[in-house]
Amino acid sequence: MDEVRFLDLEIRSAHMNMALDEAIMRSIQAGHVPPTLRLYRWQPSAVSIGTFQGMTEEVDLEYCKRNGIDHIRRLTGGGAVYHDYGGEVTYSIILPNDHRLVSSDIIESYKILCAGVVKALDILGIDAKFKPINDVVTGGKKISGNAQTRRRSCVLQHGTTLLDLDVEVMFSVLKVPQEKISDKMIEDVRQRVTSVREVLGREVGVDELVVALGDGFGEALGIELVEGELSAAEIELAESLVEEKYGRDEWNLSR
Amino acid sequence: MGSSTYKVPGGKLLKIRLKTVGYKIEKVTIMGDFFLHPEDALSDLEERLKGVYLESSSIKSVIADFLSKSGTQIIGADPADIATAIMMAV
Numbered sequence: 001m002d003e004v005r006f007l008d009l010e011i012r013s014a015h016m017n018m019a020l021d022e023a024i025m026r027s028i029q030a031g032h033v034p035p036t037l038r039l040y041r042w043q044p045s046a047v048s049i050g051t052f053q054g055m056t057e058e059v060d061l062e063y064c065k066r067n068g069i070d071h072i073r074r075l076t077g078g079g080a081v082y083h084d085y086g087g088e089v090t091y092s093i094i095l096p097n098d099h100r101l102v103s104s105d106i107i108e109s110y111k112i113l114c115a116g117v118v119k120a121l122d123i124l125g126i127d128a129k130f131k132p133i134n135d136v137v138t139g140g141k142k143i144s145g146n147a148q149t150r151r152r153s154c155v156l157q158h159g160t161t162l163l164d165l166d167v168e169v170m171f172s173v174l175k176v177p178q179e180k181i182s183d184k185m186i187e188d189v190r191q192r193v194t195s196v197r198e199v200l201g202r203e204v205g206v207d208e209l210v211v212a213l214g215d216g217f218g219e220a221l222g223i224e225l226v227e228g229e230l231s232a233a234e235i236e237l238a239e240s241l242v243e244e245k246y247g248r249d250e251w252n253l254s255r
Numbered sequence: 256m257g258s259s260t261y262k263v264p265g266g267k268l269l270k271i272r273l274k275t276v277g278y279k280i281e282k283v284t285i286m287g288d289f290f291l292h293p294e295d296a297l298s299d300l301e302e303r304l305k306g307v308y309l310e311s312s313s314i315k316s317v318i319a320d321f322l323s324k325s326g327t328q329i330i331g332a333d334p335a336d337i338a339t340a341i342m343m344a345v
Binding site for chain 2: 050051052053054057075076077078079080106107133134147148149150151255
């Protein structure tokens with residue numbers, strides 16, 4: 001069975017989280033580290049936007065500032081995501097292009113990798129499935145959003161799985177014209193998005209979701225997860241990426 | 256400066272910022288939650304659209320030509336959708 005380095009749950013800032021994903025990809029390209037699965041949370045809570053989105057179009061930066069919520073542009077396309085510290089767990093999986101789990105068909109590739117999230121939810125007792133382009137849904141509602149980039153001879157896919165959902169905060173962080181935040185709209189989101197706790201109707205802990213994600217990816221992808229650590233070089237590279245890119249307005253506010 | 260928001264049926268959301276000169280594109284910014292591989296191609300596409308006539312079929316063919324020649328893949332929108340969104344911003 002293929003071995004994949006497993007970086008168990010880490011808690012880091014938005015800047016460092018995105019910088020580490022890129023640093024790992026560069027290190028795999030250089031042949032310094034093996035294919036990697038990483039689990040992480042965001043502290044403080046943060047909003048990430050897709051690489052083609054306009055920051056001020058999507059995010060209420062004033063609200064974020066007042067409430068200590070970070071903002072960051074991702075390397076990947078897709079939409080804005082609110083990463084609540086207590087309400088979600090993010091994974092990233094980074095594979096070289098010649099890995100058997102990489103398909104040249106991008107939608108197929110999402111399906112293959114999202115199977116890890118689907119299996120994790122199955123382990124928790126939730127019947128979920130992949131919904132193209134890049135979602136995992138249960139009972140017709142989105143529970144996980146995923147995004148992929150192909151650069152540096154690698155595929156990097158990261159995604160969030162919702163443990164809990166605070167629609168009011170989500171709407172405050174994401175820029176929706178005030179007049180549109182009606183009860184109906186909040187109701188609409190509740191009908192389109194759900195969370196692990198909502199589906200199971202119990203206080204599922206972060207740890208439980210983390211274990212399920214590790215086991216889910218291992219089983220669904222047929223990979224052996226080998227506990228590992230970030231190399232000193234990866235951490236150093238990530239820190240310089242924070243300095244030069246992810247910590248700067250030139251990147252985060254570039255659109 | 257014009258702008259538009261266009262939800263692609265069955266696809267992603269496109270947001271456009273547009274500056275025109277005469278009846279041509281002076282500068283266009285294409286935003287949204289779509290996917291483009293490779294991502295860096297988007298700024299090249301925006302550059303390529305400068306000076307193109309504000310006419311749906313011209314914009315569409317410039318985009319389609321750019322994507323095929325550069326080997327760029329867009330997911331969640333197609334050239335016609337982007338042309339529609341740009342024309343909505345006029």
